[in-house]
Amino acid sequence: MPDGAPIVGPDTASDAPSGPRPRRRGRTTLLIATAAVLGLVAGTCTGFVIQAHREPTRLPSLSQPVVARAKGPGPEPLSAAQDHRVKTNGDLRKLLIPRPKGTKEAHWADNDGWLDLTDYAESYEKPAKIFPDLISDEFRRAAVVGWSQGSTSTVEIRLVQFRQEESLKAAEYAENGYYWAEKEGGTRSWSLPGTADGMAYVHTRPDTKPGYLPLYSAEAHAWRGDIAMEVWVYDTRPISKDRIMDLAKRQVGRL
Known part of the structure; x- marks a missing residue:
């Protein structure tokens, strides 16, 4: 199990397979950007020297033809349904699919459905190690729904x-979800409709420990805009493709 991998199960969290830990990147981009700035300064200085030895160029007349303004109303603003920012800047919990009738709310989702930075870090094996990474990765907030x-x-x-003021972290977290899911033995995977590269996985080999029932798992990962989606299913019986795909497709449809 990789260091800092999240524990993503309810009562059986310590027995559940690990999820992704975000990878760090960006140093190379910064170095390239710095080199580009230095090159720009050198080129600008050379240009000033050349320009200083040239004859002055006669400027055109300040009188220019007036361009008529186009008639008619301007473009209509996007509606709330069309503007992704309107949806995702509101109550993030409203974008979660509702808990099905006849199920029991999971105890880890009873904090009004919110996960702040500390709550989310606590879902990892080593919270103290992942906490500063989440800060630098520009974690904003997380919402959760769970049921048994x-x-x-x-x-x-x-x-x-x-x-996401510096980079597309939602996409990076989803990509790491794919990476760790595919490392599990006995894993089947499918593309998730309605997403650019979302994936759903069923792990056919259960986790086994003396004194515990075999624990099967399935997961799905995708991203849209500034939101990464994580879906986890655990059962003592094998989990079907239809079950994880139904949950994931319904959740994607609300983003």
């Missing part, structure tokens, strides 16, 4: 939002 069905099955869905 009977005594054998649990579901958890998270929407993790980033500020």
Whole structure:
């Protein structure tokens, strides 16, 4: 299990397979940008020297033809349904699919459905290690819904939002989700409709420990705009493709 991988199960969290830990990147981009600035300064100085030895160029007349303004109303602003920012800047919990009737709310989702920075870091094996990474990755907030069905099955869905002032962290977190899911043995995967590169996975080999029932798992990862989506399903019985795909497609449809 990689260092800092999140624990993503309810009562069986310590027995659940690990999820992704975000990778760090950006140093190369910064070095390239710095080199570009230095080159620009050198080129500008050379240009001043050349220009100083040239004859002055006669300027054109300040009188220019007036361009008529186009008639008619300007473009209509986007409606709330069309503007992604209007949707995602509101109550993030409203974008989560509702808990199905007949299920019991999971105890880890009873904090009004919100996960702040500390809550989200606590879902990792080493919170102290992941906490500063989440700050530098511009973590903004996360919303969660979870439920248990009977005594054998649990579901958890998270929407993790980033500020993304420096880079596309939502896409990076989803990509790391794909990476770690595909490293599990006995894994089947499918593309997730309605997304650019979202994926759903069923792990056919259960986790086993003495004294515990075998624990099967399935997961799905995708991103849209500044939100990364995580769907996790656990059961003591094998999980079908239809089950994880239905949950993931319904959640994507609300983003």
